[in-house]
Amino acid sequence: MVGNDWVNSYLEAILAAEPGIGDSKSSLLLRERGHFSPSRYFVEEVITGFDETDLHRSWVQAAATRSPQERNTRLENLCWRIWNLARQKKKVEGKNAKRAAKRHLLREKARKEVTADMSEDFSEGEKADVPGEIPTLSDGSNTKGRMSRVSSVDVFENWFAQHKEKKLYIVLISLHGLIRGENMELGRDSDTGGQVKYVVELARALASMPGVYRVDLLTRQVTAPDVDSSYSEPTEMLNPLDTDNTEQEHGESSGAYIVRIPFGPKDKYVPKELLWPHIPEFVDRALSYIMKTSKALDDEIGEGGGQVWPVSIHGHYADAGDSAALLSGALNVPMVFTGHSLGRDKLEQLLKQGRPKEEINNNYKIMRRIEAEELCLDASEIVITSTKQEIEEQWNLYDGFDPVLERKLRARMKRGVSCLGRFMPRMVVIPPGMEFHHIVPHDVDADGDDEDPQSPDPxxxxxxxxxxxxxxxxxxxxxxxxxxxxxxxxxxxxxxxxxxxxxxxxxxxxxxxxxxxxxxxxxxxxxxxxxxxxxxxxxxxxxxxxxxxxxxxxxxxxxxxxxxxxxxxxxxxxxxxxxxxxxxxxxxxxxxxxxxxxxxxxxxxxxxxxxxxxxxxxxxxxxxxxxxxxxxxxxxxxxxxxxxxxxxxSWPEHCKTYLARIASCKQRSPKWQRVEFENSDPDSPSDSLRDIHDISLNLKLSLDGEKSSVDTNLDAEDNTTASEIKAKLVKAVSTLSQKKISTEKIDSKMPTLKRRKHIFVISVDCSATADLLQVVKTVMDVAGESTGFILSTSMTVSETHAALISGGLKAQDFDAVICNSGSELYFTASASEDNKTVLPYTHDPDYHSHIEFRWGGENLRKTLVRWIRSVEEKKKLKQGEILCEDEASSTNYCLSFKVKDPASIPPMKELRKLMRIQALRCNVVYCQNGARLNVIPVLASRSQALRYLLVRWGIDLSNMVVFVGDSGDTDYEGLLGGVHKTVILKGIASDLRELHGNRSYPMEDVTPLDSPNITEAEECGRDAIKAALEKLGINLPKA
Incomplete structure (x- = not known):
């Protein structure tokens, strides 16, 4: 509460009051209570739930009391309350100091470890950038294609010369609030403020720049009865800025647009704190929109046969940043982020006020917001701020950003030295622009006198x-x-x-x-x-x-x-x-x-x-x-x-700097050339993926070429056989990489999966292999003939195949298999007739290049090994008693570790924190009942693999039904939300509930459990599953 003069007034009153109140002079209230301790009462009872406004109200009442005795009693009670305020403030300050000291120690330790890893001298180039520099960072592998240190004007001019014929497509995202181009209702609520005005004007200004063909501002479509109907319009074209740009080409789809994507509760306008569970739905719908728009732009301005991908996806605020990170990963295009207001800074301020962390999180969903902002640091090429203060005092609070380490990494980049898989996003200060077209430039003269006194007053x-x-x-x-x-x-x-x-x-x-x-x-x-x-x-x-x-x-x-x-x-x-x-x-x-x-x-x-x-x-x-x-x-x-x-x-100056920064990024986009499916015969029996012969991986399961000897028990110890299988897998992939893979044949087969009426994705994480096999058989028994199947698991491809064979299933029963927690994607093919011991799986040739963004590889593995040893030393255990490397289960894009003692493992959030402090970007998944730890690329996951199928192969996500259990691996929450349907099989669960309980935020902040796309099957039985599918509107033919 602002204005605390009443405190001084109160203290003066205390000093003027009589020394004390004896039993004989105490108020009737105190005498009726008998033996009474004011200090204990007010510390333990009155303070609960108070705020400063209540305290002020109490003082007003006390000061207005006529009876001196009652007035003194109230003043005494107030004294205890204020004393407790000071006491609580000291506690909060102490906790804040401890938290800051712990963060400082962790950072210092990380800096020392990184410095030890990097043998290069940092003496040169570690100074901050001089004005006009545009140094950049990449995934740390090399600096190929990076721009030299030149001014932003030079960069923009060079960039324009290279890109003006390309007609760029930029996507902005701002989810919350009410957004429209004209008559903005700024101040209507806390979500409709300066950010709304900023993103609309930014979209309009960017679209007026040379070389920029289209700008889409994606937001939420709101059809609530208490808001204007304009917010329910799917698309709104923004009026262009007044500009002198005569080179701007205007086409049918050019310009700036507000695109409203429907997601979340229908017919209801909700605050931003309640949008978090619905972000996956937005991502899926936005992904479909961007795909269609990119194709339409290619038809209009492209060379044909491909797509005009966004040059960047720019998220505004944490919710849109979380969405932009997932979209960036799904499309493999650069991400830009602007925080506007940061969660950690707000949390620090509220904690200093003495507010409980639980209350803060309940009101603001602050921990979910902070995790989203950390993900933005993981995924962003550039983070745009308005001031240096935001970088030095706010972003400095985050695990994923360390200004000292960022300067060291940038220095290595400038010198062409490897950063060993480490990455820090580039923080740049670009003040918001402003429109000047509505300002009358000569309203008053230099002395402030009115030059046009005859004009009517507004x-x-x-x-x-x-x-x-x-x-x-x-x-x-x-x-x-x-x-x-x-x-x-x-x-x-x-x-x-x-x-x-x-x-x-x-x-x-x-x-x-x-x-x-x-x-x-x-x-x-x-x-x-x-x-x-x-x-x-x-x-x-x-x-x-x-x-x-x-x-x-x-x-x-x-x-x-x-x-x-x-x-x-x-x-x-x-x-x-x-x-x-x-x-x-x-x-x-x-x-x-x-x-x-x-x-x-x-x-x-x-x-x-x-x-x-x-x-x-x-x-x-x-x-x-x-x-x-x-x-x-x-x-x-x-x-x-x-x-x-x-x-x-001005906005033109802002956009010049903005586009120069975008130009400094290493441009990424999907690397395949699209093949038109329409030319294939939809009725051809050869269109099935299950008939692919010539591009099988031919992965042998045993040394003697006969019956597989792989143990189908997922909890069994791996032995030399597993190691040899791993070696054969690597050899087979190496051999395949040396051959010319006929991707056209995969393209020609894919329409079969694309034409499936439904695709059932079995993502159940069970405690036992037998339970998984039973779920698979039951779901297949329910499905109709036009249904396709995808198996999504944390197992390796060899483990998956062995499990299927042990249950009497064939690889050809599935159209695709997602393995290693989403770091591997295979399509199934027929086994070779002359050799029945091969694995009939075809690796998607584009998948790894799509997910490899910021993958630390061997350097990440070394850091994880060091972390394992530190955990064991801290607990005074022998090496390998808690975790050890699982080489047989590891791949080039999945580092696997055996967990021998799940109870001693630090929470997943602690491991993520450690990796971020070390500037290593990855996705950590505890899986297989806590017996395995998979570390995969930061934007790879089982849910992202499904989005890849949309981007690469055009598979409609709304045709998918994902089957999960009550709980699962620690990536379980990402499988629930989205446009796909979800069936939760009650009674089917892994033993990872405790690990899920260690997350920073509750499940309801991530998953829309009240979504009409999510339902439960009371048991894993045929009738229960069929009933659940009918609830989702899926009526399968009777057997």
Missing amino acids: PIWSEIMRFFSNPRKPMILALARPDPKKNLVTLVKAFGECRPLRELANLTLIMGNRNDIDDLSTTNASVLLSILKLIDKYDLYGQVAMPKHHKQSDVPEIYRLAAKTKGVFINPAFIEPFGLTLIEAGAHGLPTVATINGGPVDIHRVLDNGLLVDPHDQQAISDALLKLVSDKHLWTKCRQNGLKNIHLF
Whole structure:
């Protein structure tokens, strides 16, 4: 709560009170309670659930009490409460200090280990970039194709020369809030704020740049009855910016568009905290949209036979960043991220206020948000920030970003030295741009006098002026929400207590729109009431304007009015992440006073159009305002500086820097050439994948060429036979890589799977192999003839085949097999007739190149081995007692480890944290009842493998039904959500529930358990499964 004068008043009252209250003089309430300990009662009972507003209310009641005895009793009780506040504050500070110290120690240890791994000297090139440099990072393997150190202007010009014929396609994502191109309802709720305006204007500005053909801004389609129908329109074309670009080519699909994707609860507008479980559905629908748009753009502007892939996918805020990471992985295109507001920073601030972590997480889903932001650091090529403060003080809190390590890695990149599989995203500061087309450039002259006194005054001027007894005085303008963080109460106090300032100026507070204060949130209402009381206290009637309503189109006119009166704009926020209003004020020739905390420092450095103040120093605020309104020469100088330098914050400047940064990325896109399926005969019996002979991997199962000797028990110890099988697998893949693979034959067979009416994906993680086989047989028994099957598992391909054979099943019963937790994808083929001991599986030749992004390989393996040894040393165990490498189960893109003691294994989140601190990007999966640990590429998973089938082969995800158990491997949650149908088989589960319980956030923050696409089968029986499918609208033919 802002304004704590009541605390001083309270303390003075305590000092003036009588020394104590004996039993004879105690209040009736205390005497009736008998033996009573006020300290114990107020520490254990009263404090529970209190906040500062309640405390203030209690003080008001105590001060208003007439009876001295009761007043003193209440003051004593309040004393205990405030004492406990101080006590709790000390505890919070202690916890914060311990947490910061632990983070520092972990980082120092990681830095030492990385330095030890890197034998190269870091003495040169570790300094921060000089202005204009655009050094870049990659996956650490090499620097081939990287741009030299040149200015952003040079980069943009070179990039434009190379790409203007390519007509780029850019995808932006901003999920929450209400987004439309015109008449934005900014301030309607906490989700519809500055971010909405920023992403719309960014899309419009990018589409006006040379070389950019189309920009899509993806958001949520909202059809709720309490919002305007415009938010339910699937597509909205944005009006182009006024631009001098004459080289821009306009085609049928060119320009900027808001594309609204339906996902989440229908007919309901929900806050961003409730959107998390529905992100997989958005990803699937957005993926389908991008695929169709890319194909349409290729037909329009491409060379034909392929697709115009997005040059980047840019997520805004954590929810859209999480979506962008998954889309980037599915499409294998670069990702860009802008946080806008960061979860770890918010968590730190709330913890410092003494709020319990559980309460914070329940209200804000903060841990889910933080994990999404960590994933963004894993997947992003570039992270765009508004200020250096955001990098140094906010991103520095994350496991996945270490500025010291980032400089070391960047230094190695510049020198052409391998980074050993380590990666840090490139942090770049690009201040938001601003539209100037609505600003009248010569509204007032250099001295602030009106050049066109005959022009009619806008209606909002009279709405403000009616508050003032002398409207000709300079206007001090503040434009912000009535939020305690905006520090408006201190501003009113500074104005009210400075008589010279009150005599020289008026104060205008634009604090959003309201009808009734009682209808506002408690926090906003509290700020407004405090301001009204201060107006009354200092008798500021006729000197302060607080209009209840204004439109977005009125804002430029409000700035003009302040400039016309030779006024000042002020942003006194305790901390301001950026400060777009300061740029708007400067564009209108209005000098500014701004907080020294956050983005305004960077803005002031560029514009030099005002003064910076400590927001906690009331006197400094009033002095700065008085100086600007009383010194005409200073006011004019600040105005001229702002108008002269404001072009540096224009959208064209922003987009030039933005596109130059995009140009510095290593461009990625799917590497295959699409083959048209329509030319194949849909009725040809040879279209089945199960008839492929000539591209089998020919993986032998035994040494003697006869019956397989692989143990079908997944929990059995691997022996030399397994090692030899691994060796044969590697040899077979090596041999195959030396041959020319006929991908056209795979393309010609794929339509069979594509034409399946339904595709059943069996992703059940069972405690025993026999249970898995029973599930497979039951599901197959239920399915119809037009149903295809995909087996999705954490086992290797040889283990999978052995398990199927042991249960009397054939590889040809499946169309595809996803192995090693999603790091391997195989299609099934007929076994060779002359050799029945081969494995009839064909590896997808494009899959590994699609998922290898930032894969650490051997360097990651060494770090994991070192981690295993540290865990064993910490627990004083012998080497190999907890984990050991499982070479037989490992592949080039899956590092497998045997877990011998699951109870001693640190939680998965701790291992992920360790890898991120080491700048190693990977996906960690505990599987097979905790007996195995699979480490795979960061954007690979079983759920992402299904999306690959859409991108590579055009398989419709909505035709899929995924079967899972009650629980499963630690990637289980990713299999539930999406556009596919999901059947949860009750009673079928692995023994990994405890490992799932170690996650940072509850399952409901990830999975939409109330989704109509998810249902349960009460048992793993034929009738139960068929009933569950019927609930999902899938009616199979009777047997």
